[in-house]
Amino acid sequence: MSKDxxxxxxxxxxxxxxxxxxxxxxxxxxxxxxxxxxxxxxKSSQRIQEENRKDLEAAKAKGLSSAMIDRLVLNDQRIQxxxxxxxxxxxxxDPVGQVVKGWVRPNGLRVEKVRIPLGVICMIYESRPNVTVxxxxxxxxxxxxxxxxxxxxxFHSNQILGTILREVLVEEKINPDVIQVxxxxxxxxxxxxxxxxxxxxxxxxxxxxxxxxxLRQYSxxxxxxxxxxxxHIFVDYNxxxxxxxxxxxxxxxxxxxxxxxxxxxxxxxxxxxxFLPRMVQELQNQGVEVRGxxxxxxxxxxxxxxxxEDWDTEYLEKILSIKIVEGIDEALEHIxxxxxxxxxxxxxxxxxxxxxxxxxxNSSAVLVNASTRFNDGGQxxxxxxxxxxxxxxxxxxxxGLEELTTQKYVIRGEGQIRE
Amino acid sequence: MSKDxxxxxxxxxxxxxxxxxxxxxxxxxxxxxxxxxxxxxxKSSQRIQEENRKDLEAAKAKGLSSAMIDRLVLNDQRIQxxxxxxxxxxxxxDPVGQVVKGWVRPNGLRVEKVRIPLGVICMIYESRPNVTVxxxxxxxxxxxxxxxxxxxxxFHSNQILGTILREVLVEEKINPDVIQVxxxxxxxxxxxxxxxxxxxxxxxxxxxxxxxxxLRQYSxxxxxxxxxxxxHIFVDYNxxxxxxxxxxxxxxxxxxxxxxxxxxxxxxxxxxxxFLPRMVQELQNQGVEVRGxxxxxxxxxxxxxxxxEDWDTEYLEKILSIKIVEGIDEALEHIxxxxxxxxxxxxxxxxxxxxxxxxxxNSSAVLVNASTRFNDGGQxxxxxxxxxxxxxxxxxxxxGLEELTTQKYVIRGEGQIRE
Numbered sequence: 001m002s003k004d005x006x007x008x009x010x011x012x013x014x015x016x017x018x019x020x021x022x023x024x025x026x027x028x029x030x031x032x033x034x035x036x037x038x039x040x041x042x043k044s045s046q047r048i049q050e051e052n053r054k055d056l057e058a059a060k061a062k063g064l065s066s067a068m069i070d071r072l073v074l075n076d077q078r079i080q081x082x083x084x085x086x087x088x089x090x091x092x093x094d095p096v097g098q099v100v101k102g103w104v105r106p107n108g109l110r111v112e113k114v115r116i117p118l119g120v121i122c123m124i125y126e127s128r129p130n131v132t133v134x135x136x137x138x139x140x141x142x143x144x145x146x147x148x149x150x151x152x153x154x155f156h157s158n159q160i161l162g163t164i165l166r167e168v169l170v171e172e173k174i175n176p177d178v179i180q181v182x183x184x185x186x187x188x189x190x191x192x193x194x195x196x197x198x199x200x201x202x203x204x205x206x207x208x209x210x211x212x213x214x215l216r217q218y219s220x221x222x223x224x225x226x227x228x229x230x231x232h233i234f235v236d237y238n239x240x241x242x243x244x245x246x247x248x249x250x251x252x253x254x255x256x257x258x259x260x261x262x263x264x265x266x267x268x269x270x271x272x273x274x275f276l277p278r279m280v281q282e283l284q285n286q287g288v289e290v291r292g293x294x295x296x297x298x299x300x301x302x303x304x305x306x307x308x309e310d311w312d313t314e315y316l317e318k319i320l321s322i323k324i325v326e327g328i329d330e331a332l333e334h335i336x337x338x339x340x341x342x343x344x345x346x347x348x349x350x351x352x353x354x355x356x357x358x359x360x361x362n363s364s365a366v367l368v369n370a371s372t373r374f375n376d377g378g379q380x381x382x383x384x385x386x387x388x389x390x391x392x393x394x395x396x397x398x399x400g401l402e403e404l405t406t407q408k409y410v411i412r413g414e415g416q417i418r419e
Numbered sequence: 420m421s422k423d424x425x426x427x428x429x430x431x432x433x434x435x436x437x438x439x440x441x442x443x444x445x446x447x448x449x450x451x452x453x454x455x456x457x458x459x460x461x462k463s464s465q466r467i468q469e470e471n472r473k474d475l476e477a478a479k480a481k482g483l484s485s486a487m488i489d490r491l492v493l494n495d496q497r498i499q500x501x502x503x504x505x506x507x508x509x510x511x512x513d514p515v516g517q518v519v520k521g522w523v524r525p526n527g528l529r530v531e532k533v534r535i536p537l538g539v540i541c542m543i544y545e546s547r548p549n550v551t552v553x554x555x556x557x558x559x560x561x562x563x564x565x566x567x568x569x570x571x572x573x574f575h576s577n578q579i580l581g582t583i584l585r586e587v588l589v590e591e592k593i594n595p596d597v598i599q600v601x602x603x604x605x606x607x608x609x610x611x612x613x614x615x616x617x618x619x620x621x622x623x624x625x626x627x628x629x630x631x632x633x634l635r636q637y638s639x640x641x642x643x644x645x646x647x648x649x650x651h652i653f654v655d656y657n658x659x660x661x662x663x664x665x666x667x668x669x670x671x672x673x674x675x676x677x678x679x680x681x682x683x684x685x686x687x688x689x690x691x692x693x694f695l696p697r698m699v700q701e702l703q704n705q706g707v708e709v710r711g712x713x714x715x716x717x718x719x720x721x722x723x724x725x726x727x728e729d730w731d732t733e734y735l736e737k738i739l740s741i742k743i744v745e746g747i748d749e750a751l752e753h754i755x756x757x758x759x760x761x762x763x764x765x766x767x768x769x770x771x772x773x774x775x776x777x778x779x780x781n782s783s784a785v786l787v788n789a790s791t792r793f794n795d796g797g798q799x800x801x802x803x804x805x806x807x808x809x810x811x812x813x814x815x816x817x818x819g820l821e822e823l824t825t826q827k828y829v830i831r832g833e834g835q836i837r838e
Contacts, residue, residue, distance in 0.1 A: 023779075360439070364827055365830060381522060408815060410777050
């Protein structure tokens, strides 16, 4: 085993040993930490930007794209945002100890389901260094120990952010091992981390296909994936066309690089002639490249042909594929075949179609007459989110503080035995 | 790929293709199936016992223990019990479509969390053929497709039970692929099944260490383990001794072969002299072999020495290890070190100790003044259970109908877009 691999095993052991310390923190202790950490991050702006510069220089030397480099930058504004993020978590209710439900059994046993932390969570993520601070805040508030492994491009930024958070832990007399940033980007070391299932309870990966493939290949630890969203909107035969235009534009253009952005538009043939030519025009005016089925090409201008691969693709940029369908049956069939179970929306004034769509589409969020962009922890009112899970188990959709906990049974008796 | 491996891939594909059929069954359809299946099983008693005899003969020829052979037997009583099990599931509320909670966002979006099936569940289990019927009933009622892979000893019994259930599905015009029994016990074929993560959503294993190791090694599908229970009772300094005796006896002796039975007893030294000699005597009267720490040996008769290995062992038989501790701190420390996170109980009249124990022990069930044997779906009021999960994710503890579902967000708007 390499030195780096040995090191991550030690780190995982220390994380496991800190589980009780994290679980037993009071809400007051956790909130004090979050507040002080926000202040300390603001005060350390210069230290952070110095380390961040090393990452930026390396990125430029490697010739990374300007979009990639932009994601790495930690300027004053982004440092303020990170601090604000911790204060947002400060305001959220502490999920640990919440009684979810309770009842009394015929024999007098009083039963409760109570929220408890999951234990040790390992986050594996790419580029944006703010995830280091966001994830640390959410995991600590939910009573978990967190092991953070960011992308190699953000190595120095992640290290300094980890150091700053741990300085505050020490100051607050909290075991600093509750937040650990893996001090290596060695690939073998990550693979070693992924088999430490005796120390780590959950891996949360946020990233692209190669990361997901690595997890599938190596992880012996349960994984909740934050994977791709091939999101659909179906414009039904009697949709309100003005609202439909606004929703489609919003879902595709407002922020095309995120997982809840629209990728495929399905349109009922009964209103295709009336709706599509203008819709396509407006999308193109906003810089969207439109690809479509043959019928779409026939009735709209400048539409590329959509291939089989398009229906399966999360573009994450200003490209949209459009298909004209015979009606709701074909729309549902297309979604069944190509959806990544992330987010789908129907635009309709037919109540029965709306309810059928909501019932039959089992994606993490199903909407009627609203933009796909609402599948988001903040927008749905969960407060902060650690990501949007595409794994059906445990947390499906936005994963907030509650989803970072599990539940135990608490049972109070007066001497009951089983007959 | 072997013929058997090819066959299980086909089977998994068919299971995936049946997901919508299972999810869209109405409660009425599911209940009619459960009722007719119960009747058909009773009517098919002779067919079942004929096939069961083949398994019993093979078991005898292989020289399996009489306990093992007893687990395999399907006599009139057990066939009635299986039918009754389906009628019990009939009575349970349908979890699919249940609105768990709902709220309205400031922009008018109406948000609901709604229960949906998980999709395709693969059960892997050993010996007892009744699991085939129990699991099929629970999975169907929760709208899931199930792939059942029982132990090789019960092969013929499981096959005939699967055939009978599918006969009823066909009669009820339900896609028979919603319940499939794997028609091979080939080991390579199971390993092939465990990498069909594009078709199967969840694996639930029920069995011993070698099964769990196989899953750890091969599964690419999320796993909820039903693993061992090293369960503890701590008798605190001021426990009611009469009740304590009854609870300890009940937890150890009432059914020693199950995962929620007591394996290690911790006793506060302040009442050890008063409590233990008689307790040990009573356990021995009931045929329990007692192993203990040095202090236990000093004050009780006929106590074997408990080694380090004992503290880590799920005996599943009439053996109990006993340790005298200095107080609640040492008891909690012992539990932290050796608990399998299944079930722990404190017997005490000290309210603060009770609450501290309930708070600090994060096992799937924590009890005060009650037997560990209550960590059971039926006893806690969940209705039937598919097993007791020792995985913290998704379902921790008894796994009933609700735990066989996940939740999606249903969002109703009137044209909302994201600012």
